[in-house]
Amino acid sequence: MRYLLSISVLFICFGGVFGQKNTLNDRISGSASSMEESYRTIYIDLHQNPELSLMEVKTAAKMAGQLKNLGFEVTTGIGGNGVVGIFRNGPGKTIMLRTDMDALPVKENTGLAYASNIVMKDAKGNENPVMHACGHDLHMTTWLGTLSTLVSLKKEWKGTLIAVGQPAEEGTMGAQAMLDDGLFKKFPKPDIALAYHVSPELPAGTIGYFPGPIFAGVQTAELTVFGYGGHGATSQNH
């Protein structure tokens, strides 16, 4: 009898724990699913209106507007066009979630109904077709969707959420510019920083991870090799 009672108590405890856990997972999944169509509109708008690195003015304004709507304290113009949003939700850790915002000088050839037709002048004054060929439009939309979910489930966590919209990832200038402009000094210092990059190789529905260095260090070098050219008989004088 006592034995049976223990088992049933155990069952109730675990049942309770699992029930609660499933509820939270269900609510997160439900939030993501219910947002899909309205965020598709945001995605298509971003996809159709890409902006080159250091010129992400309209994109940054859109991100700032979305963050304000979600109740974040928003600061713009950090490290150029960078956007920082803070959502304070009681004592706890500070977690930073970052998206990049810029696009590339690529002429879109996807055949999509919402393909980009944007042409922009680059820093040298040359006109370039522009495309979100590195998926930063998807990064931004997923970032906003995640922040929105976290705001709607704010009773489930305590802490400070830092939303970073970074300019100029292509050319790898934007992160340094935001740090140099005081990202970790003017705003709460994060305990953790997280981000996604869309994969062109993994199927949608999956996440890829690596517990260690996941992307390489890169440096470009310019090498000039000199010689003695053949412009005339004088070259024998060397």
Added chain:
Amino acid sequence: MVDMVPPHKTIDPIVLSAKIILDIQTIISRKINPIKPAVVTVGSIHGGTRANVIPDEVKMMITIRFFEQDVYKTIRESLINISKGAAVSAGLPDEKMPRIIFDEPLDLPVNNDPALVMEAVESMKDILGEKNIIQVDPAMVAEDFAKYGATEEKIPIGLFWLGGVATDKYKDFENKLITLPPLHNSAFAPDFGPAFKTGVTAMSKTIIDLFGNKK
């Protein structure tokens, strides 16, 4: 062909560059520990204007990719030594030594914090299922997200791949019917719906758990 100087009176930077390029191929194969991934690619070379003129200089653009600092140092030193050594052996004087300019600052590797990643993976598997959270090999691409983890604050960072390939395209790819456009390709088109839902679900769950909601 009166305009062509006798070739033995020149030091031809094109031939010299060819030697240097071939020698550069031995950096990875003979200088770097084979279990440590690295790349050195001469991606651009320009020199000369026409067939019968030996030019004064050749310019090359080289990309270096690495995960560890000592590997980077070996590559950098080797590039300097190889190009200088070839110029010396060609008989060029000191003022004609090759010039090599390294872009600074370099892009750091994205050093994911292993403990943070595994904590996130546990959360992601809990909500999306074990089979959808996949360990991958590191990639030789760059991302300046690395910088947030490389300040004096030493903040643990975690960068994850968000799967973007539409399921039907992925099946065709697995059956070798198509190739998949890489990032920066004009045909790159992720499958918004499932990628968005997956990304939002996994990251929201991870962040709530990291805030300490684990029960």
